[in-house]
Amino acid sequence: MKIDVKTTKTRVITDFKGIGVHELIVLGKYNYNRVENNLEDHVHNDMIEICYYDKGSQWFAVNHNRYLVRGGDIFIHFPGEVHGSGGFPEAKGCLYWFIIKANKSKRHQGDHENIGYLVNELVNLKRRHFRGGFVLKKMLEDVFNAIKAKGETQQIKKIRIALLTQLFLLKIMEYANKKSNDTDNERLQKVYHLIDSRLTEYITIADLAKEANLSQSRFKNWFKELSGFTPVDYVQRKRVDYAIQKLKESPSTSIKDLAYELNFSSQQYFSTVVKKFTGKSPGELRS
Known part of the structure; x- marks a missing residue:
């Protein structure tokens, strides 16, 4: 090549x-x-x-x-x-x-x-x-x-x-050559765990900031600096990962039900987000 x-x-x-x-x-x-x-x-x-x-x-x-x-x-x-x-x-x-x-x-x-x-x-x-x-x-x-x-x-x-x-x-x-900040890494892992455990629930920036023991404004900058994502973008990506896994494991899953399970406002918005991150519609991810 x-x-x-x-x-x-x-x-x-x-x-x-x-x-x-x-x-x-x-x-x-x-x-x-x-x-x-x-x-x-x-x-x-x-x-x-x-x-x-x-x-x-x-x-x-x-x-x-x-x-x-x-x-x-x-x-x-x-x-x-x-x-x-x-x-x-x-x-x-x-x-x-x-x-x-x-x-x-x-x-x-x-x-x-x-x-x-x-x-x-x-x-x-x-x-x-x-x-x-x-x-x-x-x-x-x-x-x-x-x-x-x-x-x-x-x-x-x-x-x-x-x-x-x-x-x-x-x-x-x-x-x-820089050593990682163990305290920041531990706090970030706690936030990741909270997100993973609440993908099907409503979760706010305030919830995540509280988990990291930071103000909301400080948390947004801190999270972006360490993870490379805004908190909203990261949560969306994790929900799309969840959807992909579920559609592959259970191809008969209703896309509408899955959208609401993951707290998307509509099936159309869910499909738009999935396609943005994967290049495919939810239906194309079933197999």
Whole structure:
């Protein structure tokens, strides 16, 4: 599978050929308002692919192991690994990916060799999936903007892009080495458990905030920062997961009854939400 370099209405991809920073291959992002096709299994030999998921959630599969990546997460595909979406569609959300050479023997000399050094340090850390921060979005947008910048020489552009990439890689390493906050993780797990236990009940932001011992306004920001979702979006996704499981286990289940069981205001709204997250109507999920 060749590296995709085609820009569309929902995908922006930059091919670094001609820029002069030899380690850099591709920087891309997509912003989907609906689910798209599956990402087929493929391999990047002698390259690392650093993914930053800005919002939403996405299943990745690497060497037949599945990982659920959420907004604010960093996910790394190391050189030579078979990876794709594991049969799942590319979900509604926003994802950035940066593909960089990781072959020591072909590293170019000069200032840009720092990129190769940082990539190899990152490979040696062997951390695949960890929390990042929303500053990464700005850093990647800065690279996009540097590529498009007018009025400067090619050499200045090359230096700027190389420096911005190094800053990005240093920030990735900082997050990779960061220890998690156990207290926040424990509180988040309690909130997850409360949601799972009340999917068929009416649940409010006040209920969730109380479980985390936070004010409602603080809770919304805290939950988004840790989970990558707004509380409402997360609850909807979990209810859709519940609906999928129930329809597969009991295909004769009434869609109207299931919609009301999960506290949707109407069957039509339920169907709209299901299709937004899965690309299929509830009826198509029965088998």
